[in-house]
Amino acid sequence: MKPKTVLIAGLDEGGRGVALIDGEKAIVPFSIPGETWRVAPQAALLEPSPDRVAPPCPYFGRCGGCQLQHISEGRQLAEKQRWLAATLARVVFPEKIRPPIPSPKHWHYRRRIQLHVGPKGEVGFYAHRSREVVPIDECRIADPALNAKILEVKRRAQTALQGPKKPASLTFELTLQEDGSVEIRQGGEERSFLQVNPEANRRLIEVLQAALTALRPRRVLELFAGSGNLSFPLAVPGVDWLAVESNPRAVEEGRRRSEQEGGVRWRLGQAAKTAERLYQSGERFDLVLLDPPRGGAEDCLPVFRKRRPPAILYVSCHPPALKQDLQVLVKAGYAVDWVQAIDFFPQTMNLEAVVQLRDSGSDSKP
Ligand SMILES: C[S@@+](CC[C@H](N)C(=O)[O-])C[C@H]1O[C@@H](n2cnc3c(N)ncnc32)[C@H](O)[C@@H]1O
Known part of the structure; x- marks a missing residue:
């Protein structure tokens, strides 16, 4: 096979380098944009990037958790921001995209991990896109308190596998609690959502607080509210805050907290249907805050088009879904004020972004 040399042009959604070969996209794993690689007959790095670093984790490359440990931290964030800007290019003017906020911690930032048990x-x-378990003794992006419990999980896994009923699949979820203790849960019981990087979560709350201070809404509808991670710090006195969430356990936790702290009303239900019902019952809102799962909030868009909340704050964990939803909102006459990326997940390609939109009053839809 003829040797082929390529220049890496960018990273794809999975953090893998992308090059063009004869007009076709080629994936070069663990490469960095700007590097020169030989891709045939065997991949070989010819000219490394000055931003290439030695990955500190011995499992990197096999474990599916991290994709970017071979790239310096500054460059990781620059590449993620570039990916965000490229994804939103047809919907958002580049000057509306603010410089990204880095994660305060680059390592040991996760307060929840899920460990799987192999046969x-x-x-x-899990290995990348596979159910094969890559055994580990330590995870460098997990909080040290979680790492300290891995031996105990191994013991529990052995006990479970030696029992009379071998489970078909076995998972342990480790969560660092507010009081510093670690909760270990076996199995896939449904839990409330948890933002896993507490320091980056504080930055997200600061960004939203600044937006709310500027917009001064009096009635806020929050969709996809979880158990109130954003609601409680943001619902200041004088603001009527209504939170909607579909997970009963999360709503129960939120209601319990509201009984103690006040400040937030709760509705259990699907975001789109519940929002429409609230409007039908006469509720009105100056602002909608939404923080949907990866797939975005397509179902809610007809409600916004019809009911036209004057301002929308959209928190997204998946730029491609965000792009789809923004396209609809912009077409419906909303204008993007700004986009703010916050890095919740260093060493991985995941990126959180906040967008502020306002109803420009001109519905350009046909
Ligand atoms: C990305 S999490 C955000 C949670 C919360 N904002 C936080 O910061 O902890 C998305 C939340 O949406 C909830 N959810 C998923 N689909 C939903 C739907 N159709 N309607 C209402 N809530 C939904 C999930 O249970 C989850 O709590």
């Missing part, structure tokens, strides 16, 4: 009792994370 021989090996405990670790």
Whole structure:
């Protein structure tokens, strides 16, 4: 096979380098934009990037958790921001995209991890796009308190596998609690959503607080509210705050907290249907805050088009879904004020982004 040399042009959604070969996209894993690689007959790095670093984790490359440990932290964030801007290019003017906010911690930032157990009792994370378990003794992006419990998880896994009923699949979820203790849960019981990077979460709350201070809404509808991670710090006295969430356990936690702290009204239900019902019952809102799962909030868009909340704050964990939703909102006459990326997940390609939109009053839809 003829040797082929390529220049890496960018990273794809999975953090893998992309090059063009004869007009076709080619994926070069663990490469960095700007690097020169030989891709045939075998991949080989010819000219490394000055931003290439030695990945500190011995499992990097096999474990599916991290994709970017071979790239310096500054460059990781620059590439993620570039990906965000490229994804939103047809919907948002580049000057509306603010410089990204880095994660305060680049390592040991996660307060929740899920460990899987393989057929021989090996405990670790899934390999990339696979159910094969890569056994680990330590995870460098997990809080040290979680790492300290991995041995105990291995013991529990052995016990479970030696029991009379072998479970078809076995997972342990480790969560660092507010009081510093670690909760270990076995199995896939449905839990309330948790933002796993507490320091980056504080930055997100600061960004939203600044937006609310400027917009001064009196009645806020929050959709996809979880158990109130954003609601409670943002619902200041004088603001009527209504939170909607479909997970009963999360709403129960939120209601319990509201009984103690006040400040937030709760509705259990699907975001789109519940929002429409609230409007039908005469509720009105100056602002909608939404923080949907990865797939975005397509179902809610007809409600916004019809009911036209004057301002929308959209928190997204998946730029491609965000782009789809913004396209609809912009077409319906909303204008994007700004986009703010916050890095919740260093060493991985995931990126959180906040967008402020306002109803410009001109509905350009046909
Ligand atoms: C990305 S999380 C955000 C949670 C919360 N804002 C936080 O910061 O913890 C998305 C939340 O939306 C909830 N959810 C998913 N689909 C929903 C739907 N159709 N209607 C209402 N809530 C939904 C999930 O249970 C989850 O709590």
